């Protein structure tokens with residue numbers, strides 16, 4: 001009921017965090033799992049970096065305004081959100097490039113083992129990166145199994161278990177701790193893609209024994225379209241792993257301009273080239289939206305909001321089928337339903353100002369960002385969906401025409 005949703009908003013310890021974002025009037029934004037909303041501080045941070053720092057101080061800004069330290073500085077702010085130590089994270093590149101770097105490093109650290117173990121429904125970029133790397137490294141095998149078979153598929157030849165923590169389509173979470181344990185008992189390393197986990201709920205990278213991880217900066221971290229990604233290397237592994245892209249920023253002494261590559265100590269060896277300072281300025285403002293926020297509050301609100309949404313939809317929309325787990329502990333901060341005409345249904349919702357997205361072949365996805373979404377948003381979105389489905393409002397030619405980005 002709408003009144004109940006409003007009462008939950010009134011009691012929400014995170015309610016004030018919504019003011020940290022610039023959300024357009026008349027829009028219910030449920031796509032922060034694809035592109036986080038614009039933080040209020042971001043336009044100012046971008047213009048300060050461009051006009052004052054770049055404009056006035058030019059190249060002296062690398063030292064004067066700490067540009068050179070930005071990848072490590074932002075990583076240190078991000079570390080508590082994902083249960084890592086500040087020196088175990090680095091902000092760099094895109095998620096796909098970070099996956100490549102860590103997967104290549106992990107394979108090299110397990111000589112004599114040839115197999116990358118992953119799951120069939122892993123995000124396509126994760127699969128494609130593994131396929132490209134296997135082409136470069138003759139003898140490397142990719143074992144792609146169903147989710148349920150992962151535990152038993154980890155064997156003597158497994159070099160690395162390579163998974164996305166929260167499934168992009170269903171929102172289902174893996175039990176990271178249990179899979180890390182099985183992998184380690186069998187001598188394999190683990191790589192987790194946290195793109196749909198970081199900032200959505202409390203992640204415990206060290207607490208659950210992860211070796212390596214990557215994640216997106218532009219989803220729940222609110223870093224802006226195409227924001228730099230992050231990578232995690234557990235402290236005890238850092239000296240044994242090497243980046244396959246040995247650029248000068250990962251050198252022990254980049255400004256010695258030596259002729260031979262020598263990796264920097266610690267996580268910095270995973271840097272490659274000159275970072276995009278404008279992109280980092282936006283990411284820093286995005287990560288800043290978590291200042292003073294308890295991840296336990298984020299997790300509790302995510303579970304309650306997604307539950308309210310599921311309950312309302314299941315009570316009122318017999319036309320759709322829940323694809324996400326019912327148990328909130330197994331669910332990320334998103335809810336997915338299937339509908340045979342999911343694309344058109346989502347377009348009709350967007351036309352009414354309720355923004356989610358569609359994933360082929362038939363999934364409509366709704367992401368709930370606990371910092372700025374309200375319980376009322378969940379109720380209003382369910383109400384709009386119920387109306388669109390019962391009146392078949394979605395069944396118009398304009399809603400069936402596919403655009404490039406779905």
Ligand SMILES: Cc1ncc(COP(=O)(O)O)c(C=O)c1O
Pocket residue numbers: 094095096097123125126164168193195196216229
């Ligand atoms: C699980 C996962 N990994 C990676 C990516 C994207 O990678 P990139 O930032 O390199 O485009 C996405 C994008 O949606 C994703 O869902």
